[in-house]
Amino acid sequence: MTATRPPFVPAVDPPAAADQPAWWFVFHGTDLLVAENDDGTAVVSCLPELTDLGLTGVRRQFLGRFGAAPCWSVELAAGAAAPPGMAFQGLRGLYGRLADDLYAVAGRASQIVAWDRDHQFCGRCGNPTEIASAERARRCPSCGLTAFPRLSPAIIVLIEKCDQILMARGRGFPERFFGIIAGFVEAGETLEEAVRREVREEVGLEIADVRYQGSQPWPFPHALMIGFTARYASGEIQIQESELADAGWFGVDDLPRIPSKLSIARRLVDAWAARHGRTLADA
Template sequence: MPPSRFRPGLSRPNAPPGEVAWFAFHGDELLVRAVGGNDRFDVPIAADLADLGLRVVRAQPLGELDGRSCRSAELAPGSPAPAGHAYVSLRRLHGRIDPELFDLAGTAYQVQHWDRAHQYCAACGAELETGLDERVKRCARCASSYFPRITPATIVLVEDGPRILMTRQARFPAGMYGLVAGFVEPGETLEGCVAREVHEETGVDIGDIAYFGSQPWPFPHQIMVGFTARYAGGELRVDTRELEDARWFHRDALPTLPPPLSIARKLIDAWLARPAR
């Protein structure tokens, strides 16, 4: 894997004037500028977003990308996109922006979400101060600290020979199925979460749980931890409180799959790349 071009940091580097890459959000959408003629995008570069006629509610440093200062920003509600720019959701940006910028946009979204949500202390109500040495909000009155919230969730590909267990939620696009996923509960291991979620949602028991990989999922602040597992017994029954449907699908007859940006798709593609058993 090539080294990342991004260097996280809180202090603003000595970049030339006008060399700030802005990851500015209007609600849940990122401000981008069109480049080229193939529906490609970049982020705006400006010393100050006021130069583009935009009002920033609050901003946070992110670090450096290719030696250029990067900052996240929350834009004032109702701010129109400047000429040549547009507001685009992160999901729609996948594959249409430099992959390093896409990853950094996810980081920026989580940072600005945390910044917006932590203005006052939940313990005593005092205004919070931003830490200078680490990403934290601190209360000078009662010494409470508020770090960015990261919510762990697991997702698992359950295989049984040439078939895998797939699930569908009502909010999915027509015909699309995904994998069993769920949030980790207090006191629970990641593997325990995997087994519990599969049994609760489908009635299936699993074994041979193995780590696959992880993915930041900034919608708004999850990290998805992927696993593989093997069917170990149990009859399929669908928890209709959580799912619309759950089925076993043969590798030669899969439904519409999750989008390529998701770890669910990476799990499925890796399984398909292995020889059929």
């Protein structure tokens, strides 16, 4: 879905007055408040104040602007109800229904809401924290510890062997649903080292030609997915049974169920299929 709004510009200093409509990314837990259109698409509210929806938030955070329009994230109390004609919905289900630019800011907003909620008190001394000036941070006035929004970097890699790719089914995945190898980066690792370690741990293979392809914020809850391709070098598949139920090599004509277009995993698979002259159907 395309948008006609100006590009989103992140910022931390809020406007002095609520004298114009603002975009409100309002969360009840991890679900976003949206209004649904007749065609099945969804939209977040653009109003001067949250109270125009009959709501008051536990906390709010200024995110930035679409042109002159401010953007706010809001955390609601546990018992809050959606206004008439609106509903709380999960971000995964809103992919493709919420305009792309709004969806991207919604992902950012969900992470900022969670970070602000979880860092009201200092993790070192336990005293209340305060919002830092001029940066996205909470600082403890007692001991000086500063907490920034958490990001958990994770690698994801598409491994090619001749005209096939390695796909793996995690424990708990639906039947016949496969993804590609992924895992979190450990302290002290380079991204390339993390790619090789995860592949070795999960399927017992050695790889070569590890190449960066792109990245994707993944707000479930606060990962940054960093995508790579690699070439099979040696070894036989030996799955890590605590993580995987199955793994194997698949060609473009015999792929199992694969991730939706929401994920960078699908972007990597689609790019590989395109190099083989195929366009994959939506998952």
